Amino acid sequence: MKFALIGAAGYIAPRHLxxxxxxxxxxxxxxxxxxxxxxxxSYFPQAAFFTQTEELEAHLEDHPVDWVSIASPNHLHEAHVRLAFRHGADALCEKPLVTEVAALERLKALEERTGRRVYTVLQLRVHPALLALKERLDxxxxxxxxxxxxxTGRGPWYLKSWKGDVRKSGGLATNIGIHFFDLLAWFFGPAEHLEVHARTDxxxxxYLALARARVRWFLSIDPSFxxxxxxxxxxxxxxSIAIEGEEVEFSEGFTDLHTEVYRRTLAGKGFGLEDTWEAIRLTEAIRHKEVGGGAFRHPFLE
Ligand code: NAD
Incomplete structure (x- = not known):
């Protein structure tokens, strides 16, 4: 399988390599x-490297690939998936695949038109302890x-980078929280009611009511929490995820999850548009929901 990688200098790129x-x-x-x-x-010393998208596109015309892996900032994902499809490749794109449902709909139409497929990295869904928990909950x-x-403590750089810019990253619930909202929807079904009690940088x-759970949720990049x-x-x-007061243990076993996602994707069992739909719908709603009261507050807000 031949690959190209977009966003090769970033933090997460080595996991893809x-x-x-x-x-x-x-x-x-x-x-x-x-x-x-x-x-x-350290990985592929022969790989061609480009700093301009046009150069990569020209190269792909003569050296086609089967897959384009995408590890660029979130707001560029859709354009980079389109680039992959244009060059006859499928795409394996970092989370969040996109930041709004309208973009999912566009990509769905594009998949139908081109016959190409896009998959995303939802690595918690391949974590052995969480897979076992999912079976139990079912x-x-x-x-x-x-x-x-x-x-997850982040220094001042975070808010200066694209990650701190809601137009680029989608904001905290999208950028940091998407794994967890995906996990919740996977475990407990679609969201039926949402409240946002705090939303700052x-x-x-x-609070979130899902088909089979009531969730008080709290996310922060401020290590003082x-x-x-x-x-x-x-x-x-x-x-921490506590279900009926019982702590879910999943602190170990994170290192090779990207590889496992790649294995599954190449085996035709990747996480596609439909799989990530609910978490993207939910995090988009969190971005726009009016901040307000509510009886079921996370203990950290008490
Ligand atoms: P980063 O800022 O460290 O890396 C992004 C890279 O993309 C940078 O090297 C940047 O120069 C490059 N880039 C910017 N514009 C580009 C363009 N037009 N074309 C090609 N490359 C471009 O960020 P990161 O932390 O590596 O995050 C990258 C992606 O991975 C994001 O979507 C992020 O949400 C995701 N991510 C996923 C996980 C996970 O657990 N699965 C963890 C961290 C980040």
Missing amino acids: KAIREVGGDLLAALDPFDAVGVLD RERGIKEVVLTYV TVAAG VPEPQRSQGKRTYR
Whole structure:
């Protein structure tokens, strides 16, 4: 399988390079306007590298690929998926695939027209502990009470970068939260009611009623929300999903999930537009919902 990679100089790009190598793929070309891409030497030293999109497109005309992997900023994903399709390739695109439902609809129409397919990276869905939990939850009945807390400390750079710009990243719930909203919808079915209790540059929180759960959720990039004693141990990340008061343990086993997503995608079992639809619909709604009261607040807001 021949690949091209868009966004090769970024933070997440090495996971794609590693995954492409581990599935036995070959990287023919890489693109990034930022040219600090020495990392390519560790994986695919022969790969052609371009800083201009036009150069990549010209190269692809003579050296077609089967797949374009996309690890660029969120607001460019749709354009980069279109680029892949134009060159007869399928696309494997980072999360969030896009930031609004209208873009999903456009890509769906494009898939139908071109016969090409786009898949996304929802790596929590291949995490062994979460797969086991999903099987258990599918067997159980009733409405679960859930408290979801995700604090992942980021320095001042975050708000200066595209990630802190809601027009580019989609904002905190989209950029940081999408994995968790996807997980919730996967576990408990579609959202029926949404409240947003806080929405700032560094915090998003609210309440969500899904078909089979009631969820108080809290997301932040401010490390001061990491609870003691973790904070006093120097931890800047805190991840907790409590279902009926029972903590879901999934702190281990994160390292090779991109490779697993690649394996599944190449085997025809990737996560496509329909799979990511609900999380994108939900995070788009969180972006626009009026911030207001509500009885079911996350404990961190008390
Ligand atoms: P980053 O800013 O470190 O990297 C993005 C790269 O894209 C940069 O090197 C930038 O120069 C490049 N870029 C900008 N404009 C471009 C263009 N027009 N063409 C090609 N490249 C361009 O960000 P990141 O953290 O690596 O995030 C990249 C993507 O991966 C985002 O969609 C993000 O949401 C996603 N991501 C996913 C996970 C995960 O857990 N699956 C984790 C982090 C990031």
